Amino acid sequence: MARQPRLVIPFQAHHVLQRGNNRQVVFCDNADYQKYLDCLLAAAREYKVAIHAYVLMPNHVHILASPSDESGLARMMQWIGRQYVPYFNHKYQRVGSLWQGRFRTSLIDSERYFLGCSRYIEHNPVRAMLAVRLDDYLWSSYRHHVGTKVDPLITDHPLYWAMGNTPFEREAAYKDFAEQGLATAELTQYNHAFAKGWPLTSAPFKASLELRLQRRIGPAKRGRPAKVVDAGGAGAAAKIS
Helix, strand or coil, X not given: CCCCCCCCCCCCCXXXXXXXXXXXXXXXXXXXXXXXXXXXXXXXXXXXXXXXEEEEECCEEEEEXXXXXXXXXXXXXXXXXXXXXXXXXXXXXXXXXXXXXXXXXXXXXXXXXXXXXXXXXXXXXXXXXXXXXXXHCCCECHHHHCCCCCCCCECCCHHHHCCXXXXXXXXXXXXXXXXXXXXXXXXXXHHHHHHHCCCECCHHHHHHHHHHHCCCCCXXXXXXXXXXXXXXXXXXXXXXX
16 A cells, blocks of 8 residues: 655644664764754754754654645755764764654644643653653753753744743743643553654544545544445445545
């Protein structure tokens, strides 16, 4: 079966997940993390992608970003790969691929899921027990959002700005929000969607998008096609798109 093209909507938030091949380590020291961030900054500027949140984990990367066109995300990630992989292979005297196939992209319904997605991303080091507190971890956007670091990589999303009228109010509100953590159901929902590259949307948003794009987004419903009854009373199976 041919795989569907990526679902990318300009100026809409998307979650990007890229894993090391066979979940191998892709950052071995601080210089590697910084090299990747430098590549991400350069590529985001070149291809006009706004980065709202990120975390670099030892063997994978999460990014929350809004592209300005349909090709921006792919071109950004390809450019990073062309810069970072040769750097990593030369440094550690290895050859071959570093990343596990295509990166995953999940469209985010901003009004409902944007802030939760940002919190999910920045909680990764704590969930993985790489840090005790969110601000202990150096390689995420959390410290920018709570005002302890100015990160040139980050473009603040309007929903972040709406958290307060001043920088202090926004930073305090975001810190309170982030420290609440994620409920088990929320964590499961995010993990499932991001692992599959499925969108995180409300039902009305999903329906309107499918109607506009004339394609199904997200997983198909399981089970047999629904059965309808014709005017004469005979049963006939009909597929629901």
